[in-house]
Amino acid sequence: MxxxxxxxxxxxxxxxxxxxEPLRLSGADCGLEADGATVMLTDAARQxxxxxxxxxxxxxxxxxxxxxxxxxxxxxxxxxxxxxDDPTGQVRAFALFRLTxxxxxxxxxxxxxxxxxVGGTMILRRVAGSAMGAxxxxxxxxxxxxxxxxxxANDGVFRPFxxxxxxxxxxxxxxxxxxxxxxxxxxxxxxxxxxxxTAVEEFLVTPAATSPAAAAAWYHGRxxxxxxxxxxxxxxxxxxxxxxxxxxxxxxxxxxxxxxxxLSVWARDFDGRRVLDHSESVDLAAGETRSFxxxxxxxxxxxxxFVEAGASFGGHECFARTNVAVLEPFAFPHREQSIVGLSxxxxxxxxxxxxxxxxxxxxxxFRSGDSRVVxxxxxxxxxxxSAYEPDAWKGKPAASKEQFLQTTLADCDAxxxxxxxxxxxxxxxxxxxxxxxxxxDWLKPIARLRAxxxxxxxxxxxxxxxxxxxxxxxxxxxxAGGWPYVRGVAYHLGRGNVTPDALGSxxxxxxxxxxxxxxxAELGPKPVYLTEVYACTKPNSWWHDSQRRAAENTVLTFxxxxxxxxxxxxxxxxxxxxxxxxxGVNPDDAEYHFGLLDRRGTIKPSLxxxxxxxxxxxxxxxxxxxxxxxxxxRGIGCDTPDGxxxxxxxxxxxxxxxxxxxxxxxxxxxxxxxKSHKTVSFxxxxxxxxxxxxxxxxxxxxxxxxxxxxxxxGAPLIVYGLRL
Numbered sequence: 165m166x167x168x169x170x171x172x173x174x175x176x177x178x179x180x181x182x183x184x185e186p187l188r189l190s191g192a193d194c195g196l197e198a199d200g201a202t203v204m205l206t207d208a209a210r211q212x213x214x215x216x217x218x219x220x221x222x223x224x225x226x227x228x229x230x231x232x233x234x235x236x237x238x239x240x241x242x243x244x245x246x247x248x249d250d251p252t253g254q255v256r257a258f259a260l261f262r263l264t265x266x267x268x269x270x271x272x273x274x275x276x277x278x279x280x281x282v283g284g285t286m287i288l289r290r291v292a293g294s295a296m297g298a299x300x301x302x303x304x305x306x307x308x309x310x311x312x313x314x315x316x317a318n319d320g321v322f323r324p325f326x327x328x329x330x331x332x333x334x335x336x337x338x339x340x341x342x343x344x345x346x347x348x349x350x351x352x353x354x355x356x357x358x359x360x361x362t363a364v365e366e367f368l369v370t371p372a373a374t375s376p377a378a379a380a381a382w383y384h385g386r387x388x389x390x391x392x393x394x395x396x397x398x399x400x401x402x403x404x405x406x407x408x409x410x411x412x413x414x415x416x417x418x419x420x421x422x423x424x425x426x427l428s429v430w431a432r433d434f435d436g437r438r439v440l441d442h443s444e445s446v447d448l449a450a451g452e453t454r455s456f457x458x459x460x461x462x463x464x465x466x467x468x469x470f471v472e473a474g475a476s477f478g479g480h481e482c483f484a485r486t487n488v489a490v491l492e493p494f495a496f497p498h499r500e501q502s503i504v505g506l507s508x509x510x511x512x513x514x515x516x517x518x519x520x521x522x523x524x525x526x527x528x529x530f531r532s533g534d535s536r537v538v539x540x541x542x543x544x545x546x547x548x549x550s551a552y553e554p555d556a557w558k559g560k561p562a563a564s565k566e567q568f569l570q571t572t573l574a575d576c577d578a579x580x581x582x583x584x585x586x587x588x589x590x591x592x593x594x595x596x597x598x599x600x601x602x603x604x605d606w607l608k609p610i611a612r613l614r615a616x617x618x619x620x621x622x623x624x625x626x627x628x629x630x631x632x633x634x635x636x637x638x639x640x641x642x643x644a645g646g647w648p649y650v651r652g653v654a655y656h657l658g659r660g661n662v663t664p665d666a667l668g669s670x671x672x673x674x675x676x677x678x679x680x681x682x683x684x685a686e687l688g689p690k691p692v693y694l695t696e697v698y699a700c701t702k703p704n705s706w707w708h709d710s711q712r713r714a715a716e717n718t719v720l721t722f723x724x725x726x727x728x729x730x731x732x733x734x735x736x737x738x739x740x741x742x743x744x745x746x747x748g749v750n751p752d753d754a755e756y757h758f759g760l761l762d763r764r765g766t767i768k769p770s771l772x773x774x775x776x777x778x779x780x781x782x783x784x785x786x787x788x789x790x791x792x793x794x795x796x797x798r799g800i801g802c803d804t805p806d807g808x809x810x811x812x813x814x815x816x817x818x819x820x821x822x823x824x825x826x827x828x829x830x831x832x833x834x835x836x837x838x839k840s841h842k843t844v845s846f847x848x849x850x851x852x853x854x855x856x857x858x859x860x861x862x863x864x865x866x867x868x869x870x871x872x873x874x875x876x877x878g879a880p881l882i883v884y885g886l887r888l
Contacts, residue, residue: 505529
């Protein structure tokens, strides 16, 4: 009996020792170890990459604190968490960690009282032998169902945790902006039982050198990954600085060798000519990446190319697109007189690169920023734009609001902001009380403080929008007594499927501008500041511009602004995507497609058009509309340092760019959409005239007997040397 008791006690002791050892699961070149409530994701050598510690409700006190792990299946560990700071005693949580191959699936289960605030729930995770990297927002290039332009579809958001031998990629299901070094927000899905929620976060482990594009392909089970880049920010080369080149990166994202991959790469210029055509058969080992550097034509003149690389293997096709351009340098000697600006920008790929680009394309005005920064770096001036909420200070001490306004005015002066634009696109015509609040609670106190403190910054109205009763809002502001308290009118001119020179009410550029100008003249003349103008390129949308039409309309937008005498024209915005999802992918939301650059910071035709018209208007004076016997011809004339200039276009096809249909498909950017091309004879005193197209390509055309023939369409041409 005594011997049996000793054996039993030894068995219990051994059991306790075994229970104290971490649970281990093995995957493909990775592993998982669970000890109590701590789960460690490791590389193949059992070196830690990422530590997972539980949950915190974030917007409520409860959070996990310790717990117990147990193995429920050969590939699954369950952790039952203890809860801390739970005044209700009703919050419970457990998680299932399943390791399959390279993928760890973490499924969290939360039970909380119905009134608990669980919307901010975050998983607790931190680096362990790895370094947290920048978010990668993957876009999968996709063919359009009706033959329109290819576009990027949302392919997931990934965050790398790079170790010396492997990288763990966090596949983010919650809000990627709600994260820090130790936690990541997760998306909770409500379960049928009241108070029960679940969330899933996944982690992919790849070899250390895996690119983000290859990791995304690996995660989705695609055998190949393609990416294209250049050595230049924005893929924008400077003329005369060498031959433009780009590099195609092809990765085998599978676990087996891939033989005879068919790789093809082509490039077209702005006229649709196929200037590069490359194909070859490629063999890649599992996980291998090969890079192919290819050259475009001579880079001594302004030009643009559209590039596509495609690869097929085992019945699967993947492809990627990009644009490459050459910009001729220009100093903008009359930048201080310019009306041209930007409404917004993101530091993609960096603030220094963006500032240098803005200098190169001639930006003079920023809707918001610090003149002490953009002055030396760009030669620009920054105004100040701030949000506006009518009841922002309701229930708070009046002195606090007074201090806020004083501080804002002092900061504007310190930054060198000439104008403060307070608010954005409120429709004050809906309710007279809204207009009175804006005037009595904001504009009047600001005017009093400006006078008392001798502030130099002047007030603009908020940016009223033509599509949101802008004209009626101007009248409402005047009726509320606000007219004496603003120096100028900030206005936003949205536009639909029509050209900028179309006349009409609502979503029209020139028509709405003239309506606003007429009302402003009636109420009391004030200068107009167009703090947002647009050329949105939402893919295959009949209501918005194609990429080629966006370039044409960018030229016309600034030319019309100058002809109408406005003080600023700020393009919205520099890059695609939105402030709360910088670099994000959303082909269905127009807000993601307003940029001169795409979401990754790659040049669109609009960027070259912007630089082209800014250069043409540099030092331009006496702008005026031109008239012709042919009523379809349109034009704006200016005097410039290079002599008389005319911007000419033809409206034989009218102003409507596209019509609504279920299968609408936009044309590729190298395709001229205009069917009418009219040859027109103009007088000139020169032997030849210089013609600049919408992306800045210059040609000369010889004159004969004092006449020169130009071919005009709906796309504007900039012409030097005509006698008009």
